[in-house]
Amino acid sequence: MSDNGHQQNGPENVPSRQRRRFEGISSRTYEHPADRSALVALRKLSGFDTVFKALSGLLPERSLRLLFLSDSVRVSDAQFAHLNTMLRDACHILDLEKVPPMYVAQDPQPNAMCIGLDEPIIVVTTGLVELLDEEEMRAVVGHEVGHALSGHAVYRTILLFLTNLALRVAWIPLGNIAIMAIVTALREWFRKSELSADRAGLLVGQDLKASMRGLMKLAGGNHLHEMNVDAFLEQAEEYEAGGDLRDSVLKILNTLPRTHPFTTVRAAELKKWAESRDYQRIMDGHYPRRTEDKETSVSDSFRQSAASYATDVKNSKDPLMKLVSDIAGGAGDLGGRVRRGFGGFAGGTPNDQTAPEDRTSPKDQPPRDSTPEDDD
Numbered sequence: 001m002s003d004n005g006h007q008q009n010g011p012e013n014v015p016s017r018q019r020r021r022f023e024g025i026s027s028r029t030y031e032h033p034a035d036r037s038a039l040v041a042l043r044k045l046s047g048f049d050t051v052f053k054a055l056s057g058l059l060p061e062r063s064l065r066l067l068f069l070s071d072s073v074r075v076s077d078a079q080f081a082h083l084n085t086m087l088r089d090a091c092h093i094l095d096l097e098k099v100p101p102m103y104v105a106q107d108p109q110p111n112a113m114c115i116g117l118d119e120p121i122i123v124v125t126t127g128l129v130e131l132l133d134e135e136e137m138r139a140v141v142g143h144e145v146g147h148a149l150s151g152h153a154v155y156r157t158i159l160l161f162l163t164n165l166a167l168r169v170a171w172i173p174l175g176n177i178a179i180m181a182i183v184t185a186l187r188e189w190f191r192k193s194e195l196s197a198d199r200a201g202l203l204v205g206q207d208l209k210a211s212m213r214g215l216m217k218l219a220g221g222n223h224l225h226e227m228n229v230d231a232f233l234e235q236a237e238e239y240e241a242g243g244d245l246r247d248s249v250l251k252i253l254n255t256l257p258r259t260h261p262f263t264t265v266r267a268a269e270l271k272k273w274a275e276s277r278d279y280q281r282i283m284d285g286h287y288p289r290r291t292e293d294k295e296t297s298v299s300d301s302f303r304q305s306a307a308s309y310a311t312d313v314k315n316s317k318d319p320l321m322k323l324v325s326d327i328a329g330g331a332g333d334l335g336g337r338v339r340r341g342f343g344g345f346a347g348g349t350p351n352d353q354t355a356p357e358d359r360t361s362p363k364d365q366p367p368r369d370s371t372p373e374d375d376d
Contacts, residue, residue: 019206021093026288027150030199035150035192064115068103068123075102083129086138087122090145090204100148102141104129110218114144120153131222136214139205146200152193194260198270203282208274212267219263236268 022029068074075084083102091099100120107125110132114122122144132140147153202211212229220227239262261269273279281287 019089019093019204020283020285021095022203022282022287023095024289024291025095026290026293027146027196027200028293029282029287030146030203031150031196032192032199035189035196065121068105068121072103072105072123075104080104080129082134083124083137083141086134086141087145090138090142093142093204094145094149094200096145096149100145112140112144114147114153116153120148122148131217132214133210135205135207135210136217139201139207139211139214141201142204143197143201145204146197147193149200150193150196152190152197191261195266195269198266199273202270202274202279206283208271211270215263215267215270232264233268233271236264239264 073079075087077084083104087102088099091097098119100114100116100122102122102124105123105125108127109125110128112122112124112128114120122141124140124144128140129137198211202208205211209229212232213224216224216227216229216232219232260266
């Protein structure tokens with residue numbers, strides 16, 4: 001095999017043969033706790049498959065398949081052969097028996113997605129293919145195969161459908177509010193599912209530097225000589241810790257419409273997971289198998305999800321999250337801290353001393369902010 005990983009002398013040199021394969025791996029292995037708890041609950045729901053097959057008649061899945069078949073390039077040994085090799089490698093590494101169809105669509109915007117109800121399909125844009133090198137692209141293909149293995153394609157298709165439906169019924173006040181409530185919840189789940197898929201991409205590529213480069217290129221374009229991984233990760237830390245409560249609120253407002261976490265946040269989250277004991281155990285061959293999925297407890301999954309959120313709040317450097325953590329811990333002078341966090345009220349300054357009447361705890365605080373669109 002050449003140094004860049006291209007196949008040279010037959011199938012024995014396919015790049016995946018030089019990477020660890022995770023036979024029978026369960027998607028629970030790499031799923032973010034919030035993503036996993038939702039998926040476990042849905043999979044345990046009686047009649048879930050029947051409901052979604054009935055719903056598939058309302059969704060434009062057949063139309064989408066025909067659209068990509070007629071107006072995009074289907075990846076195969078004859079077309080975009082290097083992508084076809086990556087796709088087969090990713091499915092081999094994650095032990096996904098049926099290789100999903102993959103298309104390249106003409107679009108200068110770097111993007112990729114995995115959609116479909118009955119059978120997932122993967123779509124990557126020309127902008128993405130032209131932007132990434134081979135190892136960076138391998139991580140993206142693994143990301144999308146991770147979506148397929150987890151069953152995310154089903155829920156993304158529904159999210160796309162509901163988002164379009166919300167636009168069509170915007171003139172109906174109550175109907176639009178109800179649909180947007182569902183869309184908002186799905187977006188929060190989907191942001192966590194993107195973190196899961198980033199982990200799947202790392203398990204496939206097994207090259208953290210390539211994963212980091214790919215995320216940096218999504219943020220800053222094909223100018224790696226002008227960028228630095230450490231500086232890029234520092235941006236994520238500054239984003240989380242910087243500013244006051246007003247900035248925390250703005251972060252929430254910026255995040256709500258998105259289906260994806262912000263790129264610097266994704267990079268920081270992936271690096272943290274890659275340095276964890278969980279990742280090392282997976283690489284050592286210790287991971288959940290699909291044969292054990294039916295035995296998974298919904299309540300245990302929800303407890304893990306709740307614990308994950310609690311840990312995020314406790315360890316967060318975000319001003320609002322620190323305030324929420326203090327409230328949970330019963331810290332005093334919270335009224336004054338809220339006032340100072342928002343830069344002071346009329347006639348005050350952030351450095352004003354707290355008046356006695358301000359020494360009360362606020363009743364309700366905004367929920368924790370989540371991580372945030374392009375689908376890579």
